[in-house]
Amino acid sequence: MSRTLILVRHGQSEWNLKNLFTGWRDPGLTELGHTEAKDAGKRLKAAGQHFDIAFTSTLSRAQATCQHILDEMGQPDLETIRNQALNERDYGELSGLNKDDARKKWGEEQVHIWRRSYDVPPPGGESLRDTGARVWPYYLHIIQPHVLRGETVLVAAHGNSLRALIMALEGLSGPEIVERELGTGIPIIYNLNADSTIASKEVLEG
Numbered sequence: 437m438s439r440t441l442i443l444v445r446h447g448q449s450e451w452n453l454k455n456l457f458t459g460w461r462d463p464g465l466t467e468l469g470h471t472e473a474k475d476a477g478k479r480l481k482a483a484g485q486h487f488d489i490a491f492t493s494t495l496s497r498a499q500a501t502c503q504h505i506l507d508e509m510g511q512p513d514l515e516t517i518r519n520q521a522l523n524e525r526d527y528g529e530l531s532g533l534n535k536d537d538a539r540k541k542w543g544e545e546q547v548h549i550w551r552r553s554y555d556v557p558p559p560g561g562e563s564l565r566d567t568g569a570r571v572w573p574y575y576l577h578i579i580q581p582h583v584l585r586g587e588t589v590l591v592a593a594h595g596n597s598l599r600a601l602i603m604a605l606e607g608l609s610g611p612e613i614v615e616r617e618l619g620t621g622i623p624i625i626y627n628l629n630a631d632s633t634i635a636s637k638e639v640l641e642g
């Protein structure tokens with residue numbers, strides 16, 4: 437039985453390109469982002485995948501990525517569930533600021549801690565732990581049951597909401613997750629055992 441979970445970070449957004457903290461703000465994809473998302477769908481199709489259900493966030497960059505993938509797979513009308521639990525980590529007061537300007541103001545190290553640490557929230561925003569506290573229960577109660585009944589499930593979401601999910605899935609520590617970066621539009625394919633542990637993992641690089 438195939439119990440397959442496929443995670444994809446959205447393609448490049450307008451604010452990724454402008455180097456702005458994004459969080460819950462809602463910019464669209466750039467031309468490159470649209471291409472990255474379509475390429476992800478092409479690679480998944482070439483790998484022989486076929487989805488039973490898709491999940492995405494309530495933000496348009498993830499939804500557009502999800503739809504491009506489904507279009508390329510020849511499954512444009514697949515049932516797709518949108519939920520705020522999968523939204524990007526809320527960047528609070530940093531949202532909309534330029535990342536280099538923030539480094540000049542608060543220092544390289546502080547900004548890195550806000551961006552990648554496990555439990556230090558940016559001012560007024562969520563830490564990765566806070567993000568995990570909404571992503572992980574949603575995964576466990578809503579997404580994982582589909583996987584464990586033998587379905588192939590797409591989750592198109594965000595750099596940090598997926599880092600929070602991957603941390604719990606792979607059992608990574610706080611220091612380990614600091615090093616983990618997700619490329620835009622790069623599918624990560626997990627096959628799970630019946631007890632929900634990971635049987636295999638493959639990253640579909642371009």
Ligand SMILES: O=C(O)[C@@H](CO)OP(=O)(O)O
Nearest residue numbers: 456457458459524551595
């Ligand atoms: O701006 C954001 O919301 C995220 C993802 O693009 O940025 P970071 O790379 O700092 O996690």
